Amino acid sequence: xxxxxxxxxxxxxxxxxxxxxxxxxxxxxxxxxxxxxxxxxxxxxxxxxxxxxxxxxxxxxxxxxxxxxxxxxxxxxxxxxxxxxxxxxxxxxxxxxxxxxxxxxxxxxxxxxxxxxxxxxxxxxxxxxxxxxxxxxxxxxxxxxxxxxxxxxxxxxxxxxxxxxxxxxxxxxxxxxxxxxxxxxxxxxxxxxxxxxxxxxxxxxxxxxxxxxxxxxxxxxxxxxxxxxxxxxxxxxxxxxxxxxxxxxxxxxxxxxxxxxxxxxxxxxxxxxxxxxxxxxxxxxxxxxxxxxxxxxxxxxxxxxxxx
Amino acid sequence: xxxxxxxxxxxxxxxxxxxxxxxxxxxxxxxxxxxxxxxxxxxxxxxxxxxxxxxxxxxxxxxxxxxxxxxxxxxxxxxxxxxxxxxxxxxxxxxxxxxxxxxxxxxxxxxxxxxxxxxxxxxxxxxxxxxxxxxxxxxxxxxxxxxxxxxxxxxxxxxxxxxxxxxxxxxxxxxxxxxxxxxxxxxxxxxxxxxxxxxxxxxxxxxxxxxxxxxxxxxxxxxxxxxxxxxxxxxxxxxxxxxxxxxxxxxxxxxxxxxxxxxxxxxxxxxxxxxxxxxxxxxxxxxxxxxxxxxxxxxxxxxxxxxxxxxxxxxxxxxxxxxxxxxxxxxxxxxxxxxxxxxxxxxxxxxxxxxxxxxxxxxxxxxxxxxxxxxxxxxxxxxxxxxxxxxxxxxxxxxxxxxxxxxxxxxxxxxxxxxxxxxxxxxxxxxxxxxxxxxxxxxxxxxxxxxxxxxxxxxxxxxxxxxxxxxxxxxxxxxxxxxxxxxxxxxxxxxxx
Numbered sequence: 001x002x003x004x005x006x007x008x009x010x011x012x013x014x015x016x017x018x019x020x021x022x023x024x025x026x027x028x029x030x031x032x033x034x035x036x037x038x039x040x041x042x043x044x045x046x047x048x049x050x051x052x053x054x055x056x057x058x059x060x061x062x063x064x065x066x067x068x069x070x071x072x073x074x075x076x077x078x079x080x081x082x083x084x085x086x087x088x089x090x091x092x093x094x095x096x097x098x099x100x101x102x103x104x105x106x107x108x109x110x111x112x113x114x115x116x117x118x119x120x121x122x123x124x125x126x127x128x129x130x131x132x133x134x135x136x137x138x139x140x141x142x143x144x145x146x147x148x149x150x151x152x153x154x155x156x157x158x159x160x161x162x163x164x165x166x167x168x169x170x171x172x173x174x175x176x177x178x179x180x181x182x183x184x185x186x187x188x189x190x191x192x193x194x195x196x197x198x199x200x201x202x203x204x205x206x207x208x209x210x211x212x213x214x215x216x217x218x219x220x221x222x223x224x225x226x227x228x229x230x231x232x233x234x235x236x237x238x239x240x241x242x243x244x245x246x247x248x249x250x251x252x253x254x255x256x257x258x259x260x261x262x263x264x265x266x267x268x269x270x271x272x273x274x275x276x277x278x279x280x281x282x283x284x285x286x287x288x289x290x291x292x293x294x295x296x297x298x299x300x301x302x303x304x305x306x307x308x
Numbered sequence: 309x310x311x312x313x314x315x316x317x318x319x320x321x322x323x324x325x326x327x328x329x330x331x332x333x334x335x336x337x338x339x340x341x342x343x344x345x346x347x348x349x350x351x352x353x354x355x356x357x358x359x360x361x362x363x364x365x366x367x368x369x370x371x372x373x374x375x376x377x378x379x380x381x382x383x384x385x386x387x388x389x390x391x392x393x394x395x396x397x398x399x400x401x402x403x404x405x406x407x408x409x410x411x412x413x414x415x416x417x418x419x420x421x422x423x424x425x426x427x428x429x430x431x432x433x434x435x436x437x438x439x440x441x442x443x444x445x446x447x448x449x450x451x452x453x454x455x456x457x458x459x460x461x462x463x464x465x466x467x468x469x470x471x472x473x474x475x476x477x478x479x480x481x482x483x484x485x486x487x488x489x490x491x492x493x494x495x496x497x498x499x500x501x502x503x504x505x506x507x508x509x510x511x512x513x514x515x516x517x518x519x520x521x522x523x524x525x526x527x528x529x530x531x532x533x534x535x536x537x538x539x540x541x542x543x544x545x546x547x548x549x550x551x552x553x554x555x556x557x558x559x560x561x562x563x564x565x566x567x568x569x570x571x572x573x574x575x576x577x578x579x580x581x582x583x584x585x586x587x588x589x590x591x592x593x594x595x596x597x598x599x600x601x602x603x604x605x606x607x608x609x610x611x612x613x614x615x616x617x618x619x620x621x622x623x624x625x626x627x628x629x630x631x632x633x634x635x636x637x638x639x640x641x642x643x644x645x646x647x648x649x650x651x652x653x654x655x656x657x658x659x660x661x662x663x664x665x666x667x668x669x670x671x672x673x674x675x676x677x678x679x680x681x682x683x684x685x686x687x688x689x690x691x692x693x694x695x696x697x698x699x700x701x702x703x704x705x706x707x708x709x710x711x712x713x714x715x716x717x718x719x720x721x722x723x724x725x726x727x728x729x730x731x732x733x734x735x736x737x738x739x740x741x742x743x744x745x746x747x748x749x750x751x752x753x754x755x756x757x758x759x760x761x762x763x764x765x766x767x768x769x770x771x772x773x774x775x776x777x778x779x780x781x782x783x784x785x786x787x788x789x790x791x792x793x794x795x796x797x798x799x800x801x802x803x804x805x
Contacts, residue, residue, distance in 0.1 A: 148323040151778045155739065156754070156770060163758045163766065164334045233629075240632035244740060247634055248755040263634065277638075285635045292630035 125184025232295020
């Protein structure tokens with residue numbers, strides 16, 4: 001009996017790799033991010049809206065060939081103040097221009113300014129913040145600088161810089177990013193301080209994982225979620241800032257179209273032809289809300305702790 | 309603790325100083341000086357009269373401290389060599405002999421079209437900055453006033469009854485007559501002995517002290533029956549406690565009717581609150597409403613986490629954070645004016661009608677709610693998952709007891725930290741809301757100063773806003789140490805941050 005039972009078994013060699021595969025299910029960070037991100041229907045809807053808005057802002061000015069300086073129908077009274085219709089989806093304005101084109105042209109510049117300012121603040125902020133979090137000697141100095149800068153109201157900085165440098169797209173980008181990168185850097189510093197000395201990183205190091213692998217596999221995925229959170233806050237707030245400054249007459253220059261300029265330029269039509277004012281306002285709200293919500297969902301999805 | 313607070317205050321002063329100096333350097337080096345005349349009506353009116361315009365320009369520069377400026381008459385007065393009249397002739401030999409002296413001192417000499425000379429030299433930026441900081445604190449004393457027409461006034465302080473019959477410390481020879489006096493409203497003891505001066509405004513609110521622009525009442529004059537010290541009776545809006553010395557040469561008949569001494573230059577009382585008062589009034593009521601809505605809402609969201617109410621609240625918070633505040637303000641504005649028939653702008657009904665305040669206050673309150681809700685919810689949830697809460701639950705405390713006795717007390721601390729900042733920063737006003745409703749508050753001062761090229765105002769507002777925000781952070785930190793004795797601001801040696 002014993003012999004027959006033994007004959008059913010066969011001795012196998014120990015297989016390290018197979019044991020690894022059995023113990024841990026296959027996990028790819030980015031695949032998990034996208035799976036998580038696309039798991040909610042509302043997120044997909046918001047994402048589609050955000051992408052449409054970006055698509056229109058990028059391609060409508062190219063397709064329509066709208067030139068903000070040339071007003072083709074300026075002497076054609078029959079083209080002015082046409083209410084929204086199928087042909088002119090957003091109607092036409094006081095200069096006989098198609099508001100659809102005016103709005104997307106403005107949105108392109110506003111989005112461009114916001115993305116550019118966000119890119120600058122995020123890049124500088126993440127790089128400086130990461131070093132800041134690691135280096136104790138730098139921490140002392142950077143904290144002093146941060147304490148001085150963080151106490152100056154942001155609007156004050158932007159106002160004074162726009163006043164000193166004059167109006168324009170690049171001036172605006174500079175004014176908006178010159179101090180705000182420090183906030184991002186501080187934010188990243190705190191995150192780095194939190195995760196640097198976590199037990200799992202310590203364990204990894206004890207097990208002989210290289211620093212690069214720790215950064216790549218342990219720290220970066222966590223930071224990505226933090227960075228996306230900060231980006232999704234920055235872009236809408238920069239767009240709002242642009243609208244805010246344009247309303248007060250200190251935004252981009254006279255000749256440059258932007259969402260804020262369109263809104264503040266059309267405020268005189270608020271009572272007689274309200275669509276001229278409300279459509280750009282609504283578009284600005286749709287842009288900021290969709291980008292913010294999509295960004296927040298992406299940030300949630302990018303957090304490895306939600307992948308369980 | 310005391311040492312720590314003083315350390316913070318010194319650092320704060322250094323920060324304000326650095327920020328102000330950077331602002332001044334940028335403004336005074338990068339902005340062309342002539343731009344200040346762009347919106348000055350007097351300067352525009354002088355178009356075509358070149359000499360008068362030049363004269364006006366350099367006089368203004370001198371008043372603002374940009375240049376030292378002398379005209380031929382000044383040069384001739386200070387010239388001892390010959391007669392004044394001979395010197396004042398066009399291209400006289402006397403003036404020719406004086407001019408090189410001025411050139412040596414760094415003046416640029418130029419000629420009016422009339423042939424008379426004038427000379428100017430730039431005041432170095434460092435001197436402008438030093439004199440700005442030196443003049444910030446103005447102390448009044450009996451030797452302050454020099455009046456050639458009143459050489460032997462009996463200078464000194466004395467105690468006497470003021471026009472209300474209340475004792476006050478008064479002064480002869482000071483800039484202000486009433487040095488220390490009692491007032492019926494807060495602060496009850498007031499003084500004119502120390503004033504803060506942040507320079508004079510120009511070109512908007514031309515030559516007014518910036519602190520007065522911010523603090524003095526606005527609107528129509530508020531006249532009351534007044535019996536002056538001379539026995540003269542009239543309806544008057546003068547604030548007698550604010551009277552300043554007026555040079556004897558400029559005293560007119562009206563002044564002499566009302567006052568027995570030279571202190572005849574008084575501020576006037578007006579009906580509407582000052583800019584700061586207006587912004588604070590609206591801002592603080594809005595803040596109160598915001599806290600009353602947002603804290604219960606945030607707590608409710610936290611206690612029903614992931615339920616329907618929490619999700620609605622989260623949508624609301626995300627919406628409020630993302631939507632441009634301009635869009636939200638106009639949304640509220642159009643709803644309020646069309647559905648509830650509230651005034652579309654503040655001046656329609658004015659400062660004395662409650663309806664003027666409803667819309668701006670509500671809009672401002674709602675704008676504030678999202679942040680407070682977000683953080684209240686966050687802190688409550690963080691506390692709810694901590695060990696002491698689990699222990700309290702294990703002890704058998706009810707959910708309600710845990711919430712009010714334990715979680716609330718800990719979660720309220722970080723919320724309280726931002727209260728001083730929110731209250732103090734109402735002084736700087738809500739730019740957009742005040743612009744949309746045309747509210748005469750402080751919010752529009754900075755954007756207006758920028759369009760008017762009012763450099764003095766920009767520097768003054770920089771120093772005010774920066775000091776206020778630093779002060780509010782400090783007060784917030786001190787407040788939480790009072791609320792929670794475990795919190796210590798000082799870093800213990802060897803501790804982690």
